Amino acid sequence: MIVKLRSIVFIVSLMALLSSCQDVIEIDVPENQTAISITGRITDSKGGFAVVSTTANYFAQGETPKVEDARVLLFEDGIMVSEMQADSVPGLYTTTFNGSVGSRYEVEVEIMEGNPTFKAGTWRSRPEPMLRVFGIDSIRVRGLNRNTVPQVFTEGAYALMYFQEPPGRGDAYRVTRWKNDSLFTQSIFIFDDSNFDGRYIGDKNGIPPFNYFGPFDEKVGRKDSAGIEIASISRDYFDFLNLVGNQVFNVGSTFDPPPETIIGNIYNVSNPEEYGFGYFGASALSSGGARYKP
Structure with missing residues (x-):
């Protein structure tokens, strides 16, 4: 009991000493040149x-x-x-x-x-x-769950896109999505054809359709629309967006590299x-x- 009490007294004394030694330190932060x-x-x-x-x-x-x-x-x-x-x-x-x-x-x-x-x-x-850019064959709404293809963790109705990716490796795309009149701006959605060059996306050859939105709101009487725009982009722009996305959205971990x-x-x-x-x-x-x- 005496040891514990002495430890407490020492800690309190140390805290008081530290708090009494605090001085205001002004640091000149250089302003970056405007670009x-x-x-x-x-x-x-x-x-x-x-x-x-x-x-x-x-x-x-x-x-x-x-x-x-x-x-x-x-x-x-x-x-x-x-x-x-x-x-x-x-x-x-x-x-x-x-x-x-x-x-x-x-x-x-x-x-x-x-x-x-x-x-x-x-x-x-x-x-x-x-x-x-590829043309969209069709967009369909289907009910999905953990046992369907494609698989989802939250059961509900999803918007699926079917399309033929043109042969010839090297195509890259940016996806823009919106629900009703609201554009999704909190993420950068890009992909390339490295894994499915020239393939049909949509239940043929074992490649499921592209799930781009869901689940829809199941409130009775509500109508929702989900739109999608596919934009062809160069490889240089693809790499640029990939870097931006990594810096803007993948932050907060102690393992994250410093921004460049x-x-x-x-x-x-x-x-x-x-x-x-x-x-x-x-x-x-x-x-x-x-x-x-x-």
């Missing part, structure tokens, strides 16, 4: 867009600053084909021009002298090919060794959807 960020894409059926912004200090609150009053040009195979128009949303520029599979695309952003957000200069994306700077395809025209952030891609699109009512 440009350009993200967007050109498609074969929905036009294109570019979002021009800048990076912000690590401790800054709110959205990153958007660059307005820039001149944004779209190039197809080295020829200027469209000047993107400024949208009502700050930093957003759009075009109704549709690209073509087999062509290569670049975006050029010119920032004039006196721009309040970023220094004057011209930035460009490296040429990006628009590659093929991810270089996209944006560079300064007058100094090609100076990179910006972001990626401007080119995609052919295929889309579909399903509606479910219990």
Whole structure:
């Protein structure tokens, strides 16, 4: 009992000593140099867009600053084909021009002298090919459980996509999904054809259909729709998104590596060794959807 009591007294005394020795230490944290960020894409059926912004200090609150009053040009195979128009949303520029599979695309952003957000200069994306995309044969709603193919852990109704993946290894795709009017933005969904090149996805040859949404809400009288868009992407863009996804969504473990700077395809025209952030891609699109009512 005496030993325990002495231990308690020692711990309390040590805590008091530590608390009395605390001084405020001010650390000068250097602010990172502001850099440009350009993200967007050109498609074969929905036009294109570019979002021009800048990076912000690590401790800054709110959205990153958007660059307005820039001149944004779209190039197809080295020829200027469209000047993107400024949208009502700050930093957003759009075009109704549709690209073509087999062509290569670049975006050029010119920032004039006196721009309040970023220094004057011209930035460009490296040429990006628009590659093929598969067509969706059908989308069906099926009841799934732990004993079905495909197997699910939560029993219910799911939206399944059936399609023929074109022969020729090297295709990569990005998936965008939405329920009713709500877009799923909390994940980056990408895949390639390395495991099923040229195969039919949908119960033939032992390959089950692609389960992209579920289970649907079983509330009586409720109608839900689940949409999907498949976008062809280049291997470079696939690798870029894979790195972004690993850094943004796979964090929190003591085994996670420290974050690294991810270089996209944006560079300064007058100094090609100076990179910006972001990626401007080119995609052919295929889309579909399903509606479910219990």
